Structure formats: structure tokens, C-alpha cells
Amino acid sequence: MQIPPNNFKRRLLAGEQLVGIWMSSVSPLLSEMISLVGYDWMLFDTEHAPVDVAGVMPLLQAAATGVSASVVRPAWNDKVLIKRHLDQGAQTLLVPFVETAEEAVAAVAAMRYPPAGIRGVAGSTRASRFGLASDYLRRANEEVCLLVQIETGTALARLEDIAAVDGVDGVFIGPSDLAASLGHLGNPGHADVQAALLDALTRLKAAGKPAGILATNQADAQRYLDWGYDFVAASVDTGLLMQAARGLLANLNRREA
Numbered sequence: 001m002q003i004p005p006n007n008f009k010r011r012l013l014a015g016e017q018l019v020g021i022w023m024s025s026v027s028p029l030l031s032e033m034i035s036l037v038g039y040d041w042m043l044f045d046t047e048h049a050p051v052d053v054a055g056v057m058p059l060l061q062a063a064a065t066g067v068s069a070s071v072v073r074p075a076w077n078d079k080v081l082i083k084r085h086l087d088q089g090a091q092t093l094l095v096p097f098v099e100t101a102e103e104a105v106a107a108v109a110a111m112r113y114p115p116a117g118i119r120g121v122a123g124s125t126r127a128s129r130f131g132l133a134s135d136y137l138r139r140a141n142e143e144v145c146l147l148v149q150i151e152t153g154t155a156l157a158r159l160e161d162i163a164a165v166d167g168v169d170g171v172f173i174g175p176s177d178l179a180a181s182l183g184h185l186g187n188p189g190h191a192d193v194q195a196a197l198l199d200a201l202t203r204l205k206a207a208g209k210p211a212g213i214l215a216t217n218q219a220d221a222q223r224y225l226d227w228g229y230d231f232v233a234a235s236v237d238t239g240l241l242m243q244a245a246r247g248l249l250a251n252l253n254r255r256e257a
Helices: 007-013 028-035 053-063 079-087 101-111 136-143 153-157 159-163 175-181 191-207 218-227 237-251
Strands: 018-023 041-045 069-073 092-095 145-150 170-173 211-214 231-236
Touching: 007 018, 007 069, 007 145, 018 028, 018 237, 028 041, 028 053, 041 053, 053 069, 053 079, 079 092, 079 101, 101 145, 101 159, 145 159, 153 159, 153 175, 153 191, 159 170, 159 191, 170 191, 175 191, 175 211, 191 211, 191 218, 218 231, 231 237
Parallel strands: 018 041, 018 231, 041 069, 069 092, 092 145, 145 170, 170 211, 211 231
Antiparallel strands: none
């Protein structure tokens, strides 16, 4: 038995444009449902969603039913959190709030076994098919994919240095936190923020590094795809559910009592 190839990583580095969806509902049922729709990838968020490390495994198991690649966002750039998510089978991680090249280097090290990194070795985990994958330790380092998230003006100023770190496979721009950092809290659509998002994409293209971003509506997602972002989360599952529920109620005609 062998470990599965990281097709998300292969497709991203091959230059494909990948459309995903952001999962905050922490429901295995919804994870399985959405995995069947056809998105290229789906991200399970543990930074802002109410789920701990152990709660991610059922989400990964449910998503394995479908066609979407799974990405996990740890709560922080922490070597223990990163290790635990990798051990339970996540191959691609989006590490939040990376502001320096040094922090990116630390994330790379946490993702990899020695001598390339500092990840601790466990014998029987879901990642190694519970010890049945004979090639796991030999191939694990090459199959992991590290995406780092840029969320502040400080990080944006150091974008090229962060992107140049060996082992960083892609750079993800967080519009909401970036907007807050630039003085436009709650308004990622502000012209200054949008200009910064386009500038970040241009600089990442020049650096030869895949660029990702989160959208919360179809118009934003389409604009980011048209600009040339390489991996775009087109919406958030909870937002889609709330939008549909509110729209249904608003559009129903009720008889007068």
C-alpha cells in the first residue's frame, strides 16, 4: 500500500487555475455533500471555525468520498498543530498570519521530516495508512504542500522575501484582515484594498509563485479569477447557506391572517 499523491500540489504547480470553497460549518455531512459537487479543493478552517484538531479528521474522512482536494488551515503557525494535522492525513496546509521570511521558514520546517525539517515521527497514523503505507516516510516530504497566508500590510511589504522561501508552494492573500490592516476594517472592496490585492498578484506572478485568495461572493470570485489568481476560494459554506435561507424566506408570499 502507498500514500496517495497530492494532486492539489501537482495541479497548482502545473499552472492550473483551481476553484475551491471555504468550509466553516464543521459538519462531516456537509463536507461529504460539498466534496461531491466538483470544486477543485475545499478548505477546512480551524482558525475561526469552532473545531479543534481532532474534529478535523471526520471532515477529512467525509471529504475523501468526493472529488475535491482537502486543505486545512491550522489555528496558528505552530509546529505542534502542523504536526498533528499532517499526522491525521492532511497533505496541504494553509498557515495563517505569516509576516516574515523567518516565519515561513519555520512553517516549512514544521511540515517536513528530518533532515529537511523538524516534524516528529509517528509510526501508525492516518497519514501513513495506519502504518500500512510502506513508502510513507520516504515520500511524505514530497507530498506535503505548504501555502502561507499574507494578511497584513507588514507582510505585504515583505511579499517577495516570503514567496522566495524554499518549500513555500503558494501564497494566499486574506482580503478581510488585509483590509483591516490597511485601515478599511470590514471593507475589502475598498479601492485601496483592491489595488493592493492586484499588486500582490502581479508581484507573485513575477516571483513565479502561485497566488491564492478568498472571495465571499460570485462577483469577487470571478474578478479574482479574471485577474489571474491561481487558486480561489469562491465562497464560504456558511455564507451560502445563510444567503439561501434568507432569500427563500424573503421571496415567499404569505397569506394575510
